[in-house]
Amino acid sequence: MSVQTSHPSMPDRPKTVGSIGDASLLDYPFNADECEILEFRLDSLVSSLPKVKDTLIKLKTTQLQTLITARCESEGGTPSLTPEQRTQLLAALSPLATFVDIELANFQAMESAVTQARNNNALVIASFHDFKKTPTQDVLRNKIRESIDQGADIAKIAVQLNSLEDMFSCAKLLQEGHPIAISMMGMGALGPTSRLLFAQLGSVLNYGYLGNKSTAPGQWPASLMSQAIRSTKPF
Numbered sequence: 001m002s003v004q005t006s007h008p009s010m011p012d013r014p015k016t017v018g019s020i021g022d023a024s025l026l027d028y029p030f031n032a033d034e035c036e037i038l039e040f041r042l043d044s045l046v047s048s049l050p051k052v053k054d055t056l057i058k059l060k061t062t063q064l065q066t067l068i069t070a071r072c073e074s075e076g077g078t079p080s081l082t083p084e085q086r087t088q089l090l091a092a093l094s095p096l097a098t099f100v101d102i103e104l105a106n107f108q109a110m111e112s113a114v115t116q117a118r119n120n121n122a123l124v125i126a127s128f129h130d131f132k133k134t135p136t137q138d139v140l141r142n143k144i145r146e147s148i149d150q151g152a153d154i155a156k157i158a159v160q161l162n163s164l165e166d167m168f169s170c171a172k173l174l175q176e177g178h179p180i181a182i183s184m185m186g187m188g189a190l191g192p193t194s195r196l197l198f199a200q201l202g203s204v205l206n207y208g209y210l211g212n213k214s215t216a217p218g219q220w221p222a223s224l225m226s227q228a229i230r231s232t233k234p235f
């Protein structure tokens with residue numbers, strides 16, 4: 001698989017992703033000022049799949065892009081789904097999505113979801129989460145390299161920041177420049193600060209929440225994330 005740097009849907013600047021992890025948000029009045037991309041956390045939306053599908057179909061005719069995720073428990077997802085069920089969910093909905101997010105650790109186990117996403121011309125995100133700590137730069141660099149080797153279009157890294165050093169370490173890694181688009185975000189008390197900083201350093205997908213329920217610790221409300229990104233300059 002080749003890296004699709006010229007894919008028409010590849011973000012050409014840092015964008016805000018509004019994350020939906022609650023079925024009540026499927027009725028939310030989505031608008032592009034608040035976020036340019038909507039993430040559907042299918043692992044939390046399994047009881048509302050017909051409505052998710054309808055929403056994805058409706059969004060096809062708007063300027064909003066869509067991202068589907070069926071997160072595994074060990075990387076912050078809802079426990080109830082097997083890898084086979086998550087693969088099926090992603091494969092079934094990938095014709096309607098701009099981006100498909102699959103944990104790097106599950107690329108092999110969920111290979112057919114990756115293939116389906118590719119066949120449907122969706123951009124593939126390889127994600128890595130650590131909810132306890134920030135791994136060393138070498139470990140994270142290897143995750144990025146592995147994402148490239150696996151043919152992902154975007155490497156996504158979400159880590160718990162336990163100190164300022166953790167935030168600076170991620171910032172410096174991002175600043176090195178990489179032959180793949182990077183989405184990087186911190187979690188915890190420094191999460192919001194890091195998300196703006198990482199967007200200024202070129203992180204392409206910057207997650208916030210819609211309504212009043214965040215899908216990870218350290219997110220901004222999406223509208224604020226969006227405003228903050230628009231109000232600051234790339235560094």
Ligand SMILES: O=C1C[C@@](O)(C(=O)O)C[C@@H](O)[C@@H]1O
Binds near residue numbers: 019041
């Ligand atoms: O992987 C990510 C990033 C995230 O965990 C965050 O830190 O904002 C939020 C999740 O919904 C998304 O799937």
